[in-house]
Amino acid sequence: MKKKVYVALSADILHEGHINILKKASKLGKVTVGLLTDKAIAEYKKLPVLNFNQRKQVIKSLKFVNYIIPQDTMDYRPNLLKLRPDYVVHGDDWKKGVLKKSREQVLKTIKKWSGKLIEPKYTKTISSSLIKQRLKILPDIRDNRVAILNRLLQAKKFIRIIESHSALVGNIIENLRINGKMNTVEEFDGFWSSSLAESLIRGKPDNESVSLETRITALSDLADTTFKPIIFDADNGGRLEHIPYLISSLERQGVSAVVMEDKIGLKRNSLFADQSKTKQDSIQNFSKKIKIASEAKRYKDFLIVARIESLIIGTGVNDALKRAISYSRNGADLILIHSKDKTPHKIFKFAKMFKKSKYFKPLIAVPSSYSKTHEKDLKKNNIQVVIYANQLLRSSHLSITKTALSILKNKRSFEAEKNISSVNEIINLK
Ligand code: SPV
Numbered sequence: 530m531k532k533k534v535y536v537a538l539s540a541d542i543l544h545e546g547h548i549n550i551l552k553k554a555s556k557l558g559k560v561t562v563g564l565l566t567d568k569a570i571a572e573y574k575k576l577p578v579l580n581f582n583q584r585k586q587v588i589k590s591l592k593f594v595n596y597i598i599p600q601d602t603m604d605y606r607p608n609l610l611k612l613r614p615d616y617v618v619h620g621d622d623w624k625k626g627v628l629k630k631s632r633e634q635v636l637k638t639i640k641k642w643s644g645k646l647i648e649p650k651y652t653k654t655i656s657s658s659l660i661k662q663r664l665k666i667l668p669d670i671r672d673n674r675v676a677i678l679n680r681l682l683q684a685k686k687f688i689r690i691i692e693s694h695s696a697l698v699g700n701i702i703e704n705l706r707i708n709g710k711m712n713t714v715e716e717f718d719g720f721w722s723s724s725l726a727e728s729l730i731r732g733k734p735d736n737e738s739v740s741l742e743t744r745i746t747a748l749s750d751l752a753d754t755t756f757k758p759i760i761f762d763a764d765n766g767g768r769l770e771h772i773p774y775l776i777s778s779l780e781r782q783g784v785s786a787v788v789m790e791d792k793i794g795l796k797r798n799s800l801f802a803d804q805s806k807t808k809q810d811s812i813q814n815f816s817k818k819i820k821i822a823s824e825a826k827r828y829k830d831f832l833i834v835a836r837i838e839s840l841i842i843g844t845g846v847n848d849a850l851k852r853a854i855s856y857s858r859n860g861a862d863l864i865l866i867h868s869k870d871k872t873p874h875k876i877f878k879f880a881k882m883f884k885k886s887k888y889f890k891p892l893i894a895v896p897s898s899y900s901k902t903h904e905k906d907l908k909k910n911n912i913q914v915v916i917y918a919n920q921l922l923r924s925s926h927l928s929i930t931k932t933a934l935s936i937l938k939n940k941r942s943f944e945a946e947k948n949i950s951s952v953n954e955i956i957n958l959k
Pocket residue numbers: 723724725726735762798799800895897918919
C-alpha cells in the first residue's frame with residue numbers, strides 16, 4: 530500500500546515553493562493537502578485573498594495532490610489523528626516563530642505511529658506574503674469590501690476597529706502595523722465612521738445637524754483610498770420609511786455594517802453625563818426598524834448592528850437583555866452594548882447572560898469611558914469587536930491646539946517642529 534503523506538497549505542498565491550514541497554511529498558506516497566480555512570489562517574496572519582473554495586479548486590488541479598481536506602486550526606493534531614499519515618511535509622521555516630508550537634505538536638503526535646516529519650529547506654525569497662507585499666494585494670479587494678467584515682467575524686476571535694474621520698486618518702490606519710508576540714502582526718481591522726467625529730470636524734454638535742446623506746457622501750474619500758472594512762454609525766437610523774435607502778447607499782459605498790441605536794427624539798451624544806432628556810425607543814418599534822433594515826440589504830454579508838442604550842439611560846442589564854433577544858430575532862447580525870460607566874462590569878454581566886441565549890449574536894463594545902479595560906479582558910468576556918470611537922479625533926484636537934499655541938507664543942514654527950510630522954513624512958504618504 531502506498532504511504533500516506535500530509536501537507537498543510539494556505540495556498541493563496543501559489544508559487545514554486547509550494548510546488549517543490551508537493552513534488553517532494555508526492556515522491557513519498559499519496560498526498561493529502563490539509564487546506565487551511567480562513568479561520569486557521571487568521572490565527573497567525575492576514576486573511577487570504579482567495580476564499581477556501583477558490584483555493585481548493587486551484588489545489589485540486591495539481592498533479593501532485595491526491596486528496597484535499599480542510600484544516601480548521603493551526604493545531605494539526607485533529608487531522609493527523611484522523612489520517613495517521615506516514616509523513617508530514619513542511620518547509621523548515623516553522624522551526625522558529627508563530628508555527629513553532631504547531632511543529633512541536635506534530636512531532637509528538639506522529640511519533641505515536643512512527644510517522645516522520647520531512648522538512649525541505651525553505652527559500653527565504655519566496656512566500657505568498659512577500660508576493661502580496663510586492664504587488665500590494667490586499668484581501669479586501671473592492672468587489673467584496675462589503676463582505677470583508679463578515680469574513681473577519683467568521684475567521685478571527687477578536688476584531689479591532691478605530692474611528693477614522695478622514696481619508697488621511699484612513700491612510701495612517703490602513704498601513705499601521707507592529708510585530709506582536711511570536712512574529713504575529715498587530716493592526717487595526719477596520720474603520721468606524723463616528724457621528725460624533727463626523728459632526729465635530731464640521732464644527733457641529735453630535736445631534737444629527739450633519740445629515741446622514743452628507744456623511745455617506747463624505748465616506749467616498751475614505752472608501753476610495755483604503756481597503757479595510759467600514760462600520761457606519763447611523764445614529765438611530767432615521768425614519769422607518771428611509772431605512773431601505775440608507776442601507777442601499779451604504780452598500781454602494783462599500784460599507785460593511787451599519788449601527789443603529791435604540792434612541793428617539795433629539796439626539797444627544799451617549800457620553801454626556803446627564804441623559805435625563807434622552808428617550809429610548811420601544812422594543813417593538815426598534816425591532817421593526819431592525820427588521821426593515823435586515824430585509825432591505827442586498828448583500829447577505831452586509832451586517833446590521835443593533836445598538837442598545839439601556840446601560841446609558843439607566844434601564845439596566847435585564848432590559849438590555851430583553852432588547853438584545855428581540856433585536857436578534859428580528860434580524861440584527863451583531864449587538865453593540867454601550868455604556869459610559871468607568872468599569873465594564875455591567876457590560877460583562879450582560880454579555881454573560883446573552884451568551885446563554887439561543888439568540889446570541891457577536892458583541893461589540895466601545896470602551897471610551899472604561900478605557901482601562903484591556904482587549905484581552907473584552908475577549909474573555911464574550912466581546913468579539915472593539916471600537917475605539919473617538920481617540921484619534923481627540924488626539925488631533927490636542928495636537929492642533931498645542932501646535933497653534935506654540936506658533937502664537939513663539940512667533941515662529943521652529944519650537945513646534947519636534948512635535949509634528951516632518952514635511953518629508955507627509956509628502957511621502959501614498
Ligand atoms: C460615536 O462615535 O459617534 C458614537 C459612540 O456613537 S459615542 O460617542 O460613545 O456615543
